[in-house]
Amino acid sequence: MLELDSLFVRYGGITAVRGISVKIDDGDLAAIIGANGAGKSSTLNAIVGMVPVAEGKVFFDGQDVTRTPTHVKVRKGMVLVPEGRRIFPNLTVYENLQMAGYAVKDWKSELDFVFTLFPILNERFKQSAGTLSGGEQQMLAIARGIVAKPKVLLLDEPSLGLSPVLVQQIMGAIKQINQRGTTVLLVEQNAFAALRIASKAFVMELGEITLQGEPSQIAVNEHVRAAYLGA
Numbered sequence: 001m002l003e004l005d006s007l008f009v010r011y012g013g014i015t016a017v018r019g020i021s022v023k024i025d026d027g028d029l030a031a032i033i034g035a036n037g038a039g040k041s042s043t044l045n046a047i048v049g050m051v052p053v054a055e056g057k058v059f060f061d062g063q064d065v066t067r068t069p070t071h072v073k074v075r076k077g078m079v080l081v082p083e084g085r086r087i088f089p090n091l092t093v094y095e096n097l098q099m100a101g102y103a104v105k106d107w108k109s110e111l112d113f114v115f116t117l118f119p120i121l122n123e124r125f126k127q128s129a130g131t132l133s134g135g136e137q138q139m140l141a142i143a144r145g146i147v148a149k150p151k152v153l154l155l156d157e158p159s160l161g162l163s164p165v166l167v168q169q170i171m172g173a174i175k176q177i178n179q180r181g182t183t184v185l186l187v188e189q190n191a192f193a194a195l196r197i198a199s200k201a202f203v204m205e206l207g208e209i210t211l212q213g214e215p216s217q218i219a220v221n222e223h224v225r226a227a228y229l230g231a
Ligand code: ATP
Pocket: 011, 014, 015, 016, 034, 035, 036, 037, 038, 039, 040, 041, 042, 043, 083, 189
């Protein structure tokens, strides 16, 4: 479904991603965990084309999409829910969803699923998105991803700034999105939350993948426990 082959991302003299190779199969719920500045957002942004790939390749559904423009990738089914939510605060919940669904036919067919996951968005449908709570805004950001009908949904730090209860709710929703058939690539600093739902995990440090495998095994790795799980 998604393959990164020796991917590099550079910002001037800074190398943020150092030749990572990652394979994500159809139906996976893959998690990349790592600390601040490890290069997780740079990886996601390079996959979707928001920052240029300096070296290496991105394959999606068997095609080389390394230089494919972002809007074309969206139409092919590669959708990013960016860090920091990036909703339109002056538009209503409905208008935010409408804009996210612009590229697909019949985006409204996803609304039932969205409201099953996040009933509060139904209650807030005509409310300005800027007046939603942080958790509700994160739900809206994920809902925007859903109505774009992705084959692969990329999520950048969805737990950021949320209370433990909300983190659990958001992670549960991500699991349900995956169980419904969407491949997911989740990037998280919250290793504990991500490893609980993932089917495959990658640890990223200083721009490199230093460990990968079954989440249950990653979770008992001594380095991971000390560095990311507070053990
Ligand atoms: P965080 O969780 O804090 O977002 P991250 O793992 O997503 O961290 P990135 O945001 O990808 O990490 O950053 C990786 C490195 O690249 C960092 O050293 C960061 O300072 C640098 N970096 C990111 N964006 C830029 C940019 N636009 N210009 C210059 N350096 C950048």
